[in-house]
Amino acid sequence: MRLLLVEDKDSFRRLLVQALEGSGWTAAACAHPGEALEALAREPFDAMITDLRLPGFSGLELLKRAKRLQPALRTVLMSAFGEPQDIVEAVRWGADDFLAKPFDLERFLELLARLRALSDAPPPDPREPWIAFSPALRALDQALLRAAEGCEPAWFQGPSGSGKLRAARRLHTLRNPGAPFGVVEAEAFATQQHRLPLLADGTLCLVGLHRLPESHALRLLQAMESPEGRRVAWMATTREGVALPPSLAERLGVLRFSLPPLEERREDVLPLFRSFITSEAQAEGRTPPVVERVHERELLARNWPGNARELAWCAREALRATQGAVLGPLPNPSSRDGDLVLPWPPPGPLTAMADELAHHAEAALLRRALERHLGDATATAAALGLTVRALGLRLKEHGIPLPE
Numbered sequence: 001m002r003l004l005l006v007e008d009k010d011s012f013r014r015l016l017v018q019a020l021e022g023s024g025w026t027a028a029a030c031a032h033p034g035e036a037l038e039a040l041a042r043e044p045f046d047a048m049i050t051d052l053r054l055p056g057f058s059g060l061e062l063l064k065r066a067k068r069l070q071p072a073l074r075t076v077l078m079s080a081f082g083e084p085q086d087i088v089e090a091v092r093w094g095a096d097d098f099l100a101k102p103f104d105l106e107r108f109l110e111l112l113a114r115l116r117a118l119s120d121a122p123p124p125d126p127r128e129p130w131i132a133f134s135p136a137l138r139a140l141d142q143a144l145l146r147a148a149e150g151c152e153p154a155w156f157q158g159p160s161g162s163g164k165l166r167a168a169r170r171l172h173t174l175r176n177p178g179a180p181f182g183v184v185e186a187e188a189f190a191t192q193q194h195r196l197p198l199l200a201d202g203t204l205c206l207v208g209l210h211r212l213p214e215s216h217a218l219r220l221l222q223a224m225e226s227p228e229g230r231r232v233a234w235m236a237t238t239r240e241g242v243a244l245p246p247s248l249a250e251r252l253g254v255l256r257f258s259l260p261p262l263e264e265r266r267e268d269v270l271p272l273f274r275s276f277i278t279s280e281a282q283a284e285g286r287t288p289p290v291v292e293r294v295h296e297r298e299l300l301a302r303n304w305p306g307n308a309r310e311l312a313w314c315a316r317e318a319l320r321a322t323q324g325a326v327l328g329p330l331p332n333p334s335s336r337d338g339d340l341v342l343p344w345p346p347p348g349p350l351t352a353m354a355d356e357l358a359h360h361a362e363a364a365l366l367r368r369a370l371e372r373h374l375g376d377a378t379a380t381a382a383a384l385g386l387t388v389r390a391l392g393l394r395l396k397e398h399g400i401p402l403p404e
Contacts, residue, residue, distance in 0.1 A: 001025055004047070007031065063090060078098070078100070078103075097111060137265055143257060153251065155209075155237075185211075196228040209248070299314075
């Protein structure tokens with residue numbers, strides 16, 4: 001496999017080339033980003049590792065230009081001076097990893113093994129950015145890459161809001177990015193079983209499998225063993241530490257993955273937050289605002305009991321309060337109990353305007369209840385006097401994603 005190394009320090013470049021060749025890579029090395037672009041224009045490469053600070057123009061700019069020349073190129077940015085915004089920008093442009101200097105040989109060899117696996121895997125789905133800078137998420141990603149070689153059922157466990165569904169989508173994308181991916185609340189599976197033929201050769205992920213009544217377990221197993229069910233890759237998400245009926249655990253737990261809480265992977269907080277800010281701003285047709293040092297310090301100081309879901313809420317509310325080019329103040333978690341702000345309905349008959357307001361009010365109340373209970377569907381449903389299934393139907397009606 002061919003790798004292009006761009007590093008302007010001669011002695012360090014020679015050292016890395018030796019490590020590359022000793023690991024079975026065919027390495028081409030250069031000191032200037034202009035030389036790297038010439039090489040990329042001449043011949044294909046499987047991967048590129050580049051320093052961030054280079055003579056002429058930055059490694060980030062090189063990354064952008066390299067992706068235009070070779071879109072499938074796997075890329076890694078390395079630097080001793082990497083700012084969080086550089087990391088996020090690199091991820092937006094398709095960087096697969098960021099290597100902080102100084103690093104030891106073991107870390108470099110680990111990176112090469114990851115690059116080799118990635119080079120044989122399909123590119124990630126741009127709609128589901130995968131942020132994995134912490135050791136825990138790097139290890140999980142390695143496990144997902146290995147699991148992508150087969151089609152065994154997968155069971156994702158973790159606290160509420162930790163990203164179980166995102167991890168399931170990651171595995172699906174690595175396995176078969178062009179195939180359909182369906183998400184069904186486990187309690188509602190009986191009414192959604194007719195969707196199985198539509199997911200042929202794709203994936204069905206059962207969200208909140210720990211809430212499935214035990215009496216429905218046999219019906220689910222029968223569906224999995226049916227001709228339609230055998231053409232579907234099955235995945236499931238549950239809270240950590242929950243027990244499933246033995247028959248289901250044996251069938252769905254061939255591959256088991258555990259996602260840690262966000263407070264145990266602090267390295268992911270800032271890249272995740274910037275990713276949420278960018279996606280929310282783009283969805284609204286806005287330029288992403290600048291996230292300043294004061295924001296970063298506050299983000300890293302919080303505990304995030306609601307995990308990535310709470311971080312996404314924080315980004316959404318901060319963006320809503322932003323008027324200029326710099327991000328507004330971060331919301332206080334207690335602001336979840338503030339006043340509801342509803343859009344004024346289109347002019348018309350009073351009853352029609354009232355119905356429109358009621359529709360928006362119900363959606364806002366559902367979001368507020370989910371946020372107050374940190375995405376816990378069971379607690380949210382109980383607080384609203386609904387069953388979990390009824391809550392799922394209301395959320396679907398308003399286009400609100402199902403909690404994990």
